[in-house]
Amino acid sequence: MAAAQGISADDYIPVDPLQAELGQLLFYDKILSGNRNISCGTCHHHDHAGTDGLSLGIGEGGVGVGPERTAGEGPDAIRKRIPRNAPALWNLGHKSVEVMFHDGRLTRSDLYESGFDSPAEEWLPEGLDNLVAAQALFPMTSQFEMAGNPGENEVTGAVHERIDYGWPIIAKRVRTIPEYGEKFVAAFNHIETADQVTIVEIGNALGAFIASEWQSFDSPFDDWLAGVPLDDDAERGREIFFYSARCSSCHSGDLFTDQGFHALGLPAFGPGRTRRFDPIPRDVGRMGKSDLLEDAYRFRTPSLRNVALTGPYGHNGAFPTLEAMIMHHADPVASRSRWTLSDAQLPDVPWIAVVDGAIAQDAAEMKRQASVQDLRSLSISEDDVQYLVAFLNALTGKTAEDRPLGRPETVPSGLPVD
Incomplete structure (x- = not known):
């Protein structure tokens, strides 16, 4: 790595x-x-x-x-x-x-x-x-x-x-x-x-x-690389991240991503990114591009820089907090079993609500997704989760919320700016 x-x-x-x-x-x-x-x-x-x-x-x-x-x-x-x-x-x-x-x-x-x-x-x-x-x-x-x-x-x-x-x-x-x-x-x-x-x-x-x-490389972790110690909780989290939990086996390098594709077994919901011949609202991930069965339900490893600012987490935003996402990595089977649609950040849209949970009712598809799993179970304490969160917060750039250009007040078309 x-x-x-x-x-x-x-x-x-x-x-x-x-x-x-x-x-x-x-x-x-x-x-x-x-x-x-x-x-x-x-x-x-x-x-x-x-x-x-x-x-x-x-x-x-x-x-x-x-x-x-x-x-x-x-x-x-x-x-x-x-x-x-x-x-x-x-x-x-x-x-x-x-x-x-x-x-x-x-x-x-x-x-x-x-x-x-x-x-x-x-x-x-x-x-x-x-x-x-x-x-x-x-x-x-x-x-x-x-x-x-x-x-x-x-x-x-x-x-x-x-x-x-x-x-x-x-x-x-x-x-x-x-x-x-x-x-x-x-x-x-x-x-x-x-x-x-x-x-x-x-x-x-x-x-x-x-x-x-969106360049960002002035986090406390970058300071650590230059010889400045992290605070105690973030340092404990760093040791867990790189060693006992081996998070860095996928979240590697300067951007904390191997740019590979992995199956995390996230809860399935929403309309899915369906292919033209898909009969159900599912998302097969990388296989949608490659057409290779071994790529089914695998998604690109995201960079973790500024991750504390960019929730919800996962390719479908299934988890609202870093704690929840870490716990899913530690025990995806248990995490998926206790997850409910209310955990997702989904503004209420009554006329399409039936679609949000439809895929979870398809027992055959749920079995297929559950059979593809790249995470290994990990024994982790509540304290360890908080140490990892502290380390992930140490990946936030000190100027992340102070961008060079920012949002313009107006645009040449005269249309309103969100």
Whole structure:
């Protein structure tokens, strides 16, 4: 397992400041969504450490941000929850990052001319600078995240025909706003006039913002690497984490992730990230990308930097606290047996509530999921849990809640900023 060596600014992909400033505006501008009612920042908000504080997000059609976000009303109300927990954005611009999304469906690859293996396959455009820029394009194509429902707008109609058909529509919306046109010309050397702006430049600006805005490597643990002792509880937790509990066998390296895929046996609920031929609301994890049976119900190991700020935890946000997530790792069978849907942070949505617990009623599927388990049982005391929590809190950057650019007050489209 890779030991943490320490992070510096040189460990991140280089970013043009003007592009990052442009990306900040785009990140919070609802013009990137089909119905102009949701932005990237809605579900990855600065007030919530780049997440939304929900187990499963409320996407297109919802109102508000964070745990107080509601499902909307009338014909604009949501039709289902987002199938997975909104992933944290911390340190995605680190040069070591190789995979994106809970199932790793975006990676660098020579398979396609774009340089990435992604859900867009050969239709992902060339010219995207890095993984962060590429991943920024995909929420725009998702019906329930940003695109909207069929028949509601031209973007979602185009996406339902082919995944890349919606991007030129979004790009035209952006570049025809004079302020955006001027900023693209200023930020990109190869852009001489606004009409040259494509989704590639939009993705690269978003990537520049995300990669620079969410860097974090000034935690008490980083101080420890430099020779400054942790407090007593965090030090006890560090010893448990690296030695007796061996958490670092998966949460390894400077980002505390092996970037691999593991089955944790989390309680199943929600609509699931279903494949086209799935008859039930389940989430098969990595297998949804690889089509390999050995990848069933396995999900990417998350980074633990700033983890204390980014609950709920798990690919579906099943556990509201670090204590609960640690206890699940120690005894997943017992944890799953005592878990109830009320443990999840799910705003009340009466018209889809029946879906929230439907998968748990499928005995055959529950048996399949229970049969795949990569965690080993661990004898751990209540004190040990608190020591581990203290150590995980020591991974929180001292400036984590003081970001370089933050949330803008206004955006060039004139749309409201969440």
